[in-house]
Amino acid sequence: MRFTRLMTKTMRTDPAEAETPSHRYMLRTGMVFQVAAGVYAYLPLAWRSLRKIEGIIREEMDAAGGQEIRMPALQPIELWDESGRSKTFGKALFTLKDRRERGMVLAPTHEEVISQLAKTYIQSYRDLPVIPYQIQTKFRDEPRSRAGLIRVREFDMKDAYSLDADEDGLESSYRAMAQAYRNIYERCGLPALMAEADSGAIGGKDSHEFILPTPTGEDTVITCDGCDYAANLERATGVKPPLAPEAPLPMEEVSTPGVKTIAALSDFLRAPESKTLKAVFYDADGETVFVTIRGDLEVNEVKLSNHLKAAALRLATEEEVSRAGLVAGSASPVGLEGIRRVADDSILSGANFVVGANKPGAHLLNANYPRDFEVDEVLDIAMAAAGQECPGCGGTLKSVRGIEVGHIFKLGTFYSETMGVQYLDREGRRRPVIMGCYGIGVGRLLAAAIEQNHDDKGIRFPVPIAPYHVHLVGLNLTDPDVATAAEDLYRRLWNAGVECLYDDRPEETAGVKFNDADLLGLPLRVVVSRRALANGSVEARRRGDKAATLLPLADVEQDVKGLLFT
C-alpha cells in the first residue's frame, strides 16, 4: 500500500476525548473513526490488524478442535424469553420490533441459538463432543462505553461453545480452550494471566478471565507472589488478618456522640478498626438486608449478591434504612430482628468487638458472637486486599489492574435445562448436554495489544498483528534515482512475501515521515535515501531499537525477513 493512497490521515495532536494510550493512538493513526458513543468504523490499518488477529484466533481454535460456523445477530426475542435472559440481561440487550411488531433482539452473545442448533443436531452421545465457534458482531447497550475499543456497544467477538456428554468431557474441552487462549495471547504479544472469575450474567459455575495487566484496565486482579494464584477481585479470597485471642468480657454500653463512621469510632475509642464490626445495608431485589463485617474489611458485593441470588443488589437508601428500623451510624446485629442478617466470617476471628447500640450516639463494647447476637448466615463476603496472606501458599497477595481480554465459562446444564438440549446416552437415557462457552473480543484484543505495546511516540506493533510488516520510507523522492530504487524495493519486498507500506509522499520532509512511521509503529522501518543508496544499501531499524543497520540492496529481502521473523 502506498501512503498517498491510504484512506487514513494521521493527526499531529491528541484528540481531546482520548485518554487511554490505545484510544489516543488509534485515533491519531486514523485506524478507527467514531460514529457514536461506543460505535466505531475500522479504517484500513485497523482492519488489516483485526483480520490478522482473527486469523490467529481461527488457527488456534481449529487446532483445539473448534469448527467455525456463523449465527445471526438478529434474533427473535422469544428465544430470549425462553432462557429467561430477556429479563436477566436487562437494559444491555438491544431490542427492536420488526414491521409486524414482533420483538427482536440484536444478540449480545449466542447461547440461545447454539442451544436451538444443538436441539436439532445433537441427538446421541455419538454426536458429542463438538466445539462450534464464530467470529461475529455483537451488540450490547453498555451503560457506559469507554476508552476507544476497550468497551464498545457494537463489537466483533469470537464466541465458542463446547457441547459435551459429561463433566469429564467439559473439563477436557475447557482445558483445550484455555490452552488455545494462552497461545492466542502469546502470538499477539500479550502476557495475559488467567484468573478465577465470577461468571456474571452469562450464568454457570466455574469461569476464568484472561487479564492483561495494565494501569488503564477496568478490572482488578489479586495475584500471589508465592504461587500462581490469580483471581478477579470480585471472587478473590485472602486470609483475613488474624486478631490476638482474648477472653470474652462483659458487654457494656458507651456513649459515642456524633460518631458515625468506623474511622471516627476507631479514633474516638482508640481501638483498631479490626476490633469493630461495621454494618452495611443493602437492597436485594426489594428486600432490605443487614450485613455486618469486621471494621477493617470491605464487603464484596459480588460475593454477597451471589449468595443472596439477587438480580439487583445495591446499597439501601436512607429511607429504606429508616423504614427497616435501622440506625445508620450505630447499627449492629445485637438485638436485631425482623430483617435478614448476613455476616462475614470475620466475626468469628476475634472477641470483644465494638458494635453499634442500635440507638443514636451509643455503641457497645465487648460484643461476642454468638453470645450477644444472632445472624442468619455466616460466610465469606469480604473483599480480598493486597498485603493479605494467600490462602493457598501463605505468600503475599498483590493487586493489579488489567483489561479482560477473554473469558471462559463452564456453563454446565443451565441452558440445556432451560432450553431442553438433551441427547441419548449409551443406555438410551435422556441426558442434558453439558455446555461451556468461550469469548474473546477481537477489537478489544487489538486495543489491549496497543496498551501493552507502545511508547511516547506511538504504537509498537508485534509482528504477527501488525497491519504491515515494513514501513518503507522514501526520502529525497524528487531525485529520480532514489524514487526508482524505492519503487523497485517496494515491489521486491511484496514479491518476497513481506507486507509493505510505502511512504511515497514526494514533498514531506524526513522528520514528518519518521514521526508518522513511529506513530504507526510497524515492526520494521526501511529507509531508502540518496545517502544510503550511495553505499548500495538501505537503512533498517526495528521499531523501538535505537540504532539502524545498513542492508546491502543485493539480498535485502532475506535481511528484512531476518530482522522481522527471527
Added chain:
RNA sequence: CGGGGCGUGGCGCAGUGGGAGCGCGCAUGGUUUGGGACCAUGAGGCCGUGAGUUCAAACCUCACCGCCCCGACCA
C-alpha cells in the same frame, strides 16, 4: 442511572452582548528536503438543536440532543 466536564472550520483551542478568530492540517505557487521547514496566496464555519430575553445573542435564560471522564455492568 447518579456525579463531574465539554459542544465554535478536519484536529487542538481562544473569543463572555454589537466586526467569527488563532495554531496545525488542507489547496496553489515558490524556496527547501535525514527527526513534525519557510514565504506568499487561498478554500473551508446556519458557533450542537429549539425556544426565550434583548434594538442586537457564539456569548444571558430554559429545554432538549450529543460526546468525554468517575461509579454500578462486560469480550
